[in-house]
Amino acid sequence: MQGSIMDALYNTHVKLLAFDFLSLSPNPSCPTDPSSFCRKGTPLSRAESVGVIVTRELKPGKFLRFIIDDGTGCIPCVLWLNQLTSPYFSKRNPSGVRLIAQLASKFAAQIQLGVVVRVRGKITGYRGMVQITVSDVVLERDPNAQVLHWLDCIRLARKCYDKYSKNGV
Amino acid sequence: MEEEGTVILTISHLIQRACPITAASYSVPRSPISTSKPHKNPGGNYRHEESFRTCENPTLQTLKPLNYPTFLVGTLALPSFANCNSPIKCSCFQFSDDSATICCDILDFDPKMIGQKIRILTWNFIPLTCGNGGEKDGFLEIISWEVFQACSGDVCSFSDSSSFCLSLGVCDVKNKSKTSSLIFGIVESISPVFVVPCVSGESGSRNISGFLVDVLVCQCKFCVSKFLASELRDLTEEKVKDHSFEKRAIVYFSGLTSSWHPVVSRFISNVIWLTGLKQKLVFITNEESKLMYVTTDEASLHVTKFFKEQGLSRNTNIKGRGEIGSYTGVITAIYMQGMVVELDQDVILLLTDQHLIVPHCVRVGAIVTLENVHFVDPKFPWAEMLILGACCRTSMYVESFSPLETRGHLKSHSQTLLQKFINSLPFAARLWALLVVSCFRKKFAGILPEKVILGSKHKEGLAQEYASSHLPPSAFQFRHGVLVEFCRHDSCSVGKEEHYFHLRLVLPIANLISYCEISWKKILVNRENFSDFVGDINQKKPLSCGGRSYVQSIRRVLRTEEIGILVLGTLKTSIYSGRLQLVDATGGVDIMLDLPATWNFDKIFEAKDFTLIMEGVPPDLVDSDSTICQPLSCQSIFSTAQPLRTMKISIYLYHCSTDDSRSHSLFFDGKGDLLELDRGKFHLLMLTHKYPIQQRFQGDRAKRSNMFAQAIVLHWDLLVAGKDKDAVRNMVSAGHWKDLLENFTRQENHLTHKRCKTEQALVEVSNCGLNDSGDVLNCQFSGSCCADRNLYTGQTCISNQLLELPCLVASKGVNSHCLATLCCTIEQAKIVSGCVLPRRKVLLEFSPDSFCMYEVLRIGRCYLVQHKEEDILCYPVGRLKVFITSSTKLWCLTFSSMESLQGSDVSDGLQYCNIPTNSDGKISKGYRQLEIPCLTGNAIDNEIYTDVSVFVPSSALNLLETVIGKLDGGSLESKDSFEEESDIHDLGGSMVNASTQSSGNPWADYTLPEGNLITLRGLVVALHDCSCEAFPAQPMPIPGESYLPFLRGTGGVCVHVLVDNKIVRVFCDLNKQTYPVGLVGDVCATFHRVLVLTQQKKYMMTPVSFITIDDTSLINGHTDEFNYAHETVVKLSNTSQSTVPPVLISDALQLSDLKPMQFRCRVVALYILVVQKAKATAVSRSCGCSILSGVEIPLAGFIMDDGSSSCCCWADSERAAALLGLESEEILLEESAETSGRSKAGKGQQYNSTVSHLDKILEQHGRVVAKNYGSMFDSSFQDLALSVGSGRSISSSEQDLLRSLTTKAFLSASWTIVGSLMHPEASRWLEQQLTELDMAVPSLPNVWAASVNRTDVLAEARNTIQWLM
Secondary structure (H helix, E strand, O other): OHHOOOOOOOEEEEEEOHHHHHHHHEEEOOOOOOOOEOOOOOEEEEEEEEEEEEEEEEOOEEEEEEEOOOOOOOEEEEOOOOOOHHHHHOOOEEEHHHHHHHHHHHHHHHHHOEEEEEEEEEEEEEOOOOEEEEEEEEEOOOOOHHHHHHHHHHHHHHHHHHHHHHHOO | OOOOOOEOHHHHHHHHHHOOOEEOOOOEEEEEEEOOOOOOOOOOOHHHHHHHHOOOOOOEEEEEOOOOOOEEEEEEEEEOOOOOOOOOOOEEEEEEEOOOEEEEEOOOOOOHHHOOOEEEEEEEEEEEOOOOEEEEEEEEEEEEEEEEOOOOOOOOOOOOOOEEEEOOOOOOOOOOOOOOHHHHEEEEOOOOOEEEEEEEOOOOEEEEEEEEEEEEEEEEEEHOOHHHHHHOOOHHHHHHHHEEEEEEEEEEEEEHHHHHHHHHHOOOEEEEEEEEEEEEEEEEEOOOEEEEEEEEEEEEEEEEHHOOOOOOOOOOOOOOOOEEEEEEEEEEEHHHHHOOEOOOOOEEOOOOOOOOOOOOOOOOEEEEEEEEEEEOOOOOOOOOEEEEEEOOEEEHHHHEEEOEOOOOOOOOOOOOHHHHHEEEHHHHHHHHHHHHHHHHHHOOOOOEHHHHHHHHOOOOHHHHHHHHOOOOOOOOOOOOOHHHHHHOHHOOOOOOHHOOOOOEEEEEEHHHHHHHHHHHHHHHHHHHHHHHHHOOOOOOOEEEOEEEEEOOEEEEEEEHHHHHHEEEEEEEEEOOOEEOOOOOOOEEEEEEOOOOOOOOOOOOOOOEEEEEEEEEOOOOOOHHHHHOOOOOOHHHHHOOOOOOOOOOOOOOOOOOOOOOHHHHEOOOOOOOOOOOOEEEEEEEEEEEEEEEOOOOOOOOOOOOOOOOEEEEEEEEEEEEOOOOHHHHHHHHHHHHHHHHHHHHHHHHHHHHHOHHHHHHHHHHHHOOOOOOOOOOOOOOOOOOOHHHHHHOOOOOOOOOOOEEEEEEEEEEOOOOOOEEEEOOOOOHHHHHHOOOOOOEEEEEEOOHHHHHHHHHOOOOOOOEEOOOOOOOOHHHOOOEEEOOOOOOOEEEEEEEEHHHHHHOOOOOOOOOOOOEEEOOOOOOOOOOOOOOOOOOOOOOOOOOOOOOOEEEEEEHHHHHHHHHHHHHHHOOOOOOOEEEHHHHHHHOHHHHHHHHHHHHOOOOOOOOOOOOEEEEEEEEEEEEEOHHHHOOOOOOEEEOOOOOHHHHHOOOEEEEEOOEEEEEEEEOOHHHHOOOOOOOOOOOEEEEEEHHHHOOEEEEEEOOOEEEEOOOOOOOOOOOOHHHHHHHHHHHHHHHHHOOOOOHHHHHHOOOOOOEEEEEEEEEEEEEEEEEEEEEOOOOOOOOOOOEEEEEEEEEEEEOOOOEEEEEEEHHHHHHHHHHOOOOHHHHHHHOEEEHOOOOOOOOOOOHHHHHHHHHHHHHOEEEEEEEEOOOOOOOHEEEEEEEEOOOOOOHHHHHHHHHHHHHHHHOOEEEEEEEOOOHHHHHHHHHHHHHOOOOOOOOOOEEEEEEEEEEEHHHHHHHHHHHH
8 A cells, every 4th residue: 555655656746845855866766767756765756836936048949947936945947848849749649749839838938037836747857956847837826825835845745755755765 | 572462451351350360471372381480498398299199179170371362561569558448458569550450469579570560471360359249359460570661760879780679758878877777687577467556646546557577686796886877788698697687676667668568578588677767665565565666757678689598597496386487388278268278288277367468379279488387286186287377477478379270268357256266276276176166067057057156246156165165274365466466476375285185076977987987998908918917807707607608797996085086966866777876967877875864865965985886898809099088187177078978887886984974975965954853743664675666668758657665664653742951861860760660660570470481581582681670671651751741642543551661862963852752552561462563564655756765765774754643654554555755754763772871961962973972982881772673684784874863771772672573573584475565566556557568468478476575685796697598487487387477588687696605596687777776796785575486596586576785795895896705605615615624635545435525636637538519408407417508528537636646536517617627616606406408608708719619519529538548647748539429530620629628627726626436336337438438447546526616725725734733
């Protein structure tokens, strides 16, 4: 049962505060997988974060790099914008790829300095730093959303992530 | 220049022709000539080019040019003031030829032209009519000229070719003149020509005209030496610069030299020197004198051309507090007979001053320069503007004549009281007062005679009375003559300007509506620009009701306090809509207001603090060209053009009850209307129902049927004795009445002990508010009021065995109290024994002229009506009808406890107030106000407009409460039967006939719906237009059976009301005009006597139903949009969820039971989605599948993630639609069972567009299945395979649409889902379904969603933090 929960957690978008997120280390058990990271021994691959956009660097048609500050630290994020040109997507359904590309450019337009966003994506490494490769972005209009995210992070860490990590280690 | 065939016109010819023309000595081109000359604006405010573009008025024509070359020949002369009988009341130059003399103005003035015969080459002629007889006259605007015949005039020893000399005779300046006779300096300001009455010994009294000039002189050694004259002879520009002109000197040009005024006024800021002066001490008042230079017969004026523009530095440090400066601008409008001139569209020049001489060429289109004008920024909250205030030092000249065919304004020289009043004010207040006058003229045109509005020479008008009541006494200044004011210029209204920013703009109602419409547009435009970031606030999600979606209107609220406006008018009931309106001559606006029953509808009502509510459906495209018009500009008030209502939005005023009595002041109410009760007997009525106004649209609109209301006659009469101060004092002081009560109750105890148990219960109820003794009060006073009672024995209708309560009566606006007795008309024993008292219902019939009275009556309140001889109210017969005419008086009544009056000296003028206070101002202890039987449920009105307060012993309050409560019989909550309505049918036959006739009885085929009539009170959540098809009375409406006959053909309104935490729907068959103003979302409303429709939480208005709005709920949400209902709904939805424990998905995995749990999660990906066309006849309530605009979702699985783990969430059609973002929030709150009927795409909204596209796809393919073969944990890696039922291929645009539909799910924020793990049976069903679609059951926990709601973030955060702590 424990194992299945651990597996489930691997595919779950974990809610981590930035300081916690930045302390993730590459998963030693699968060094080849670029999106496998460990938190206190628990393997994780996806994360969710809420915060203010503090930097934004756009390479049109390629990617958008930005940083989310959630009050406890800054999480670097990357949003790929190359779906229509990348060979990686060439095998997939063109209608689906078009949609993904459209969505990505919509997200890129939404990501402006100062706005509060909720992002989800894969945990990846870049130049020795842990970052989020963004899958989707939602603008948060409710100022309480950030507070709820903090509280969720604390609750999940206490009730879920820490609980299994001890057993897992 | 002169061409052959040039015609010489004569002035008399022009005057006779009386046509405004422009002409030239050469052939004038067809296009209008340009008259402007380049010049500079010292104030830097020169904006005429821009202004001209924007002020283009299509009605203004350019001056018509004469189509042949022409010129005028004549002599230019100075005006003559020597003869004060002269008809010339202006100080213009005079141009005369052999035929006549007229006023003129010259653009390129050269002083040398004076007295010369000149030929005028280009000119405008503007006809004038002057004098009472309307004599024809004219005005010449000289644009270019040349000397026709030089005449050698007097030679001045100083004059050369470059300088100019003006003298009365021969100018002989000696080199050694006395310094006192010569002045050398810069002209700073000039007064208008004024007349001083003089008494001289020989010739008797005569008037001397003259004017004053302020000259700045130099104090250097040359200027004070006697050689100044010789020094000036060799004056060069360089030499002038050596002088420092600082000392102020006043020169008085009197007598013959007064005609020099137009010349001197041309030299403001120029260096001049004057000779032939005398220094004199001039008495400006009886006590005050001033040393001045006065002109003599030898006076001469010298101007050297060199020194033109050697001016003063002006317009420095102007802050708008009355500083003096100069301004140049284009005249864009002239209002109020020339008293108000608008420059450059937003600068207002006030020329109200009586003595001011305004050139005739001040016409719309002219460019003028003002010197020495006061700059005032009034800081009015309603508009930004600059006021230029003209005073006796201001001079005005034209830089360029107007090319437009506009006329000049001649000022009237007689001053009315109103003008005097206006002139006594500082400039900001003066403008405001002028606006008030203009507004009053518009508002009351045709209602009141002009004389009443404006007043006369001896009587103040309404406008003045109003304006002066709003101004502090300090605003009024005594005005002196020109002489005094010019000399004491410092006192000229400077420094007081900043105190008038509180003055509110009085708006005509048409302007108010136009303001609302423009604000509405602006709000929409602004919001549209923001919508990218904050979401589209302009569009509420469509409301879903009965399987259809409806566009919801949005509301915007403005506070008039913040805008700085107020509205006056009379209150009237509209003959079309039956709604209360604030009306003036320009229009009317609906108003929500609580009025006292004794309100005099002839009075002028001043709505000061009110809320302006606009509501409507936002258009798809907002017309954004509305920004040009400024609805709160002076222009809009002064101009005669009346704005028209252009938009279909509902606009109404909601009056906010505040403590400030001025906020709803009855302006001009005076003290005439005493509301005091006369001595005598009054019956008490409690209003239980009002029947709505019956419209007779088909017939004569003006003719209206009578109105009806229903009341219960209370078993108490009020006998008012009169004002006996001593008796009142005795009664209140030291609990004198308590002793009497105790005496009485002691006797009563004896009786009470004998009563049965049920009676005891009542006794206990009555006891709860009693004083210390705890005795039951069943008062039967015979002592205290016996003296008074004897008065009425003849009139009393009931036997001697009466209950009587001593009381005091206070009337609104009356400072003293009256003694009175509340006399029960039923035997005491019946009350005490608690038997059901007979209800004495009475039907009140209001004649058309007493509609206003009908309007002010409120259901659930008590009213007093005076007893008449043989009054049917005295006879307890079954059904009564009382005819209420305009002469009938009703007083609204409340009961209060007498203890509250203790400690205050009642007889010495205790003021009437709702909450009696002690002398120290604190609310008296023990004060209780009896809530009049709460027909309105929990009566929230914090300010009841009570006319009469009846003070009874506090213990008696309990008794009254019980008794009245019993009489009322709890009619609020209980269901009244149809029997109730038969009253109206029997008695008010005309009503039934009216409605039957008007619609030609179209319901003969239908049976009337049957059911109970009840009263509902709740929060209106939303309302929408609706047709009868969408609101069937029965589940399946079949003609011939019970149906809603009122709905045939016409649309209705469906109101969603939150009652006891449940949404119910009330259908109004009435069109929008007949439900009360203010029935909108977020208000509390009571629906009286609505018909219950077959247990579906549906109700219907009937012709007897009446809606009342609980006003106070609006007060809370006044900012931008009322969100109260929405919040309540959210809270409600959350409370329903709160019973289900919130869990993490990871925890749920470990639970084995199938109890409902609450998850807060987001959609990660789609697992499978089946969308199909809804069956046309399906009313599939039972299976929980709602029909959404023809789309049905039989199977949908979403991968959800809450941060702890993932699960697959399966949902029915409605929940799936919500998760896909297809449904509006509102429908989630309603029970799925309520959806019915066929679905169609609604009106244009984004939501509908997606759905309608989907509809089209389903129309073609029947069914679409989307299966995710890609990642279940990453939205960007899901791989959707789309297949359709038709077997045809799906086009790429269809694919795009279907894919984008699924993305909405994971782009939404968090969902709060109540669901449970699937039980085995459901799992089997799922497996079967999926197998048919070649899909496996996902290896995740499978949850069936029972409810889906958006997460209330704040509430969740609160819960989480509590959990963490």
